[in-house]
Amino acid sequence: TSIKTVYGKTREISDADLSAYMAPYINSTDGVAAFFAAVDSMLDPSLVERLKTLHTPLLILWGENDRLLNVRLGKELHEMMPGSQFYTHPTGGHHLQEEEPQWAVDHINDFIAPS
Numbered sequence: 001t002s003i004k005t006v007y008g009k010t011r012e013i014s015d016a017d018l019s020a021y022m023a024p025y026i027n028s029t030d031g032v033a034a035f036f037a038a039v040d041s042m043l044d045p046s047l048v049e050r051l052k053t054l055h056t057p058l059l060i061l062w063g064e065n066d067r068l069l070n071v072r073l074g075k076e077l078h079e080m081m082p083g084s085q086f087y088t089h090p091t092g093g094h095h096l097q098e099e100e101p102q103w104a105v106d107h108i109n110d111f112i113a114p115s
Helices: 002-006 015-026 029-043 047-052 071-080 101-112
Strands: 059-063 085-089
Touching: 015 029, 029 047, 047 071, 059 071, 059 101, 071 085, 085 101
Parallel strands: 059 085
Antiparallel strands: none
C-alpha cells in the first residue's frame, strides 16, 4: 500500500492501522473535501507570498527520508520564513510524530519553552 512508502524506515503497517488512516477519506465526504482543500491550499500560487508576510515563530521538523514532501521543500520554507527554526531527522520520513516521537517532542518542547 502506498501509505507505507512515506515512512523513513521500513515499517509494518497492519490492516487495522491502514483502515484507521484511510477511514476519513473513504467513509466521509467531509474527509475527502478536507483532503482536497489541503491540496488546493498547497497549490495556491499566492501561498509563498502570503507565508513571507507571517511574523510569528515557526518550528519546521522534517524527515530526511520524506518521500511525500522532499526535504528541499522544508529548506525552502525555512529560507522564506524569517525567524523560523528548521530541523531534520536523518532517518525520519513523512510521519515524524510516529516514527521519532521523542525527537519531535524534544524539539517542540525546546521551541515552546527554550532553556
